[in-house]
Amino acid sequence: MLRAAQLVSIAAALAAALIVERGLAHAPGAYGIGSRGAAMASAVAADATDFSAGYYNPAGLVGATGLSLSLGYAYTSNDLRMNGAPSGTRDVHGLAGGLVAPGAVAGIPFAFGLSTFIPDEGLSRIKALRQETPRWELYDDRLSILFLAANLAVRPFPWLEVGGGLAFLASTRGGFQVTGRASVLSPYESKLEHEVDADLTTIRYPQLGLRVKAGDLGFVGLTYRGEAQLPLSIDANLDGVIDFAGVEVPLAYALESRTIDGFLPQQVVLGLSFQRIERLKINVDLTWVNWSAYESPVARTRAHLAVETPPGLDIDLPEDPRPTVAIPLEFRDRFVPRVGVEYVWPVAGPMRQISGEATPRRALEVPLRAGYVYERSPIPPQTGATNYVDVDRHTMSLGAGLWWNRPGAVLQGALRLDVHGQLSVLPEQVTEKANPADFIGDFRAGGTMISAGGTLTAAF
Template identity: 25%
Template sequence: MRRLALTLAATALAGPAHANLFDVFGAGARSQAMAGAVAALAGDAMAAFHNPAGLTESPSAFIVGVTGLFNRTSILLTPRPLGYDPKGYGANPSARADTVEPPGTAGALLGLSAHPFSEDLAVGVAAFVPFEGFASLNTHFADEREQAFSNRLHYELLGERLESEVITFALAWRLRSWLSMGLGLMILPGAKVTAPVYARSATDLTQVDINARVGTEFSRALTAGLQVQPFEQLRVGVAFQDEVRTRIHGRSEVQVRGDEEQGVVFQELDLVTAFSPLRATLGVAWVAEGGFTASLEGTYRAWSRYTDNHNESGGFDDTVDAKAALEWPVGERTFARAGVSFTPSPVPTQTGRTSYVDNDRVGFGFGAGRDLQVFGQDLTLDIAFQVQALLTEETRKARGAYPDCAPGVRALCDESPDLAEDTPLLSAAETRGLQTGSPGFPGYTHGGYLVAASVDLRWRF
């Protein structure tokens, strides 16, 4: 209960967290239609996310849009065999259950690009703000500890991770007619929370007094990029974003009346509600006369430094994803767009203690944009749809030796170390063999798809 109070205080004051909706689908309708393969292209304010250097090629414009995300992913748990329940398993607050088609999300896209002092200097902002609030901060354990909470599995990098806002700022210069560079920041807030707790009775924890000392923090991730145009039709883009995480940390300081001998008890809290890895992108685009554009792109992501909700290393693998896209004119002022992507999962096969859930994904995007003149103002309307198909995967825990559960153990572990003889609380028979209440035991099947739909309106000024 004391930790709960601390967590609530931290969550209420932490503010928005990082999210990867842009990472998964791309920023803005044009990028989403092209499966995100836009690092080498002249763009709009969304270049602040994809490649800050692209801002120099962006007209001064304001973008407002709406994005809806439909989540059709599921995690189905394999039925448990008999005889593996730890003592008291049936008394868990929640029954073990599948995770089926969690709710989607929707939000507003906002962007601004401008050339305030010179055509060779550009600034840009790109943001996604969910309608239902800045962020949904939910943490879970990926192992047997989750049985005491939701008793389900959760998508580690999707799902709730897509329900948070994204805000990036960038500044770009055109150094030469063929070379531009950009620098930017992705800023994520965090919090440090200290909660002094005074319990009037050691036996009645409903009667406690709680204070809080909360300090907000910011995590900053540098973004940078180059765009090179060696000749008229060819564009090369290189983009970089440093690693960034949303972290809520602190401790509760618990005093119990009449227990001066124990003194103050400290309970540490260290949560990471979002993590975006270091990424480096290389994109190449061919822009033909008349506006036909073809783009190829690859992105390296350093997932090996990933830490999960409880700031424990996930043991993930670095990945390289690939994208390809086309944009072509279909009328005097209308463009059609399409793109495909393949995003390998950084999560290794979960045969051991943890049950991180993620899938390889194949993405398909398509959409269109049309330039408009309304009351003498130059507008562009862009629409996009993108499907991310999660390649179905069945995870099965490995049979073999089962070490006792302890910090640092990675193998499927035994929650009830084998006893040589009965104790007042446990019979030796109840402890023999493997006992685990991990919701991911003995396995699970996961897959489905995500659909994003976006409409943007761009006003050039």
């Protein structure tokens, strides 16, 4: 029976290895998408008109002045700690980009947009942990998930823009099966076959947005993002015969695990962009995040061992393990305020007429940006048996760029290089357990996150 137990362990381990490590959400929701949005602390729900509008507000896509292609890269270094020691939270890095293609039908402006974030260490991650094991629940590998959004926007009136579409996330299903004959006394004579099956599936959720022009003051934006859950399924089966000194014992072992691989709460964003002063934009966003709908990531596992014992052979089989009982999490909804500022400095060069814009611009311009966001933790104090670690987060961001307007006959828009940096500070917080005999005990948690990246855009 020892050999069977080893095979079962191998089956479960290989099945789990197919799905790298657990993710909770995706990079756009935590650090922004595109250098312009990230540099302004993602306070661009009323002001994004490039590919990033596919996440921030699909209605803004129709504000693009021409066809544009964007490609960028961002890297986030996470230094999150417990009791002064690193928590092992992985760094996050990947490609971000997309396109915007505007046009008109029957005189009504419209635009189609694609936006994506592609992690460069895999498309989907999971990590199975006991609910008592301490982990940074909102940041522990949460960002290594493929994100793709396709949206369409129209401008039915000069003052109104409406957009919407679907966003896609990558989820995983895996299975492992072992069949054959195992010899206890002569393991090298065992004949076993295994089969691995894994699928990368997509989960879709809706995105809707509108943008209203408020005269000369600027724009008002409203965005809705639907909830998304990434289910994870793992099945492992062992079906074979154990040969012990000529005594054959048929057995079957089945393992079934179901959990939520990732969760994106539904969100509503209200954004204001003040543009009364030429070349200056002051943006304010307020986001409601429905964290109270969050489901426990604890795996629901069932296992069963069946053995056909030969006549006269008495074997005591262990009972099936009891299913895990998930402790209710009771996360709280939160409001997230964001502020972003951008000033475009006309550096040098002659005035040039840009395709799709009424006002000429300098040949070279340098945008300067800054932002701030405060995110209150949605996780209640972990004084009981669970240890879902989180603290409040303060993020300061800076960014700049170099815009080369109308560089040639082919590129009648602009060639833009934007860069950004972010510093997130999570002030240390002490959690005191209600039970002095708790096996984890009281703990301190806090840390920092540092992000940087760049985006290159060609506007035709």
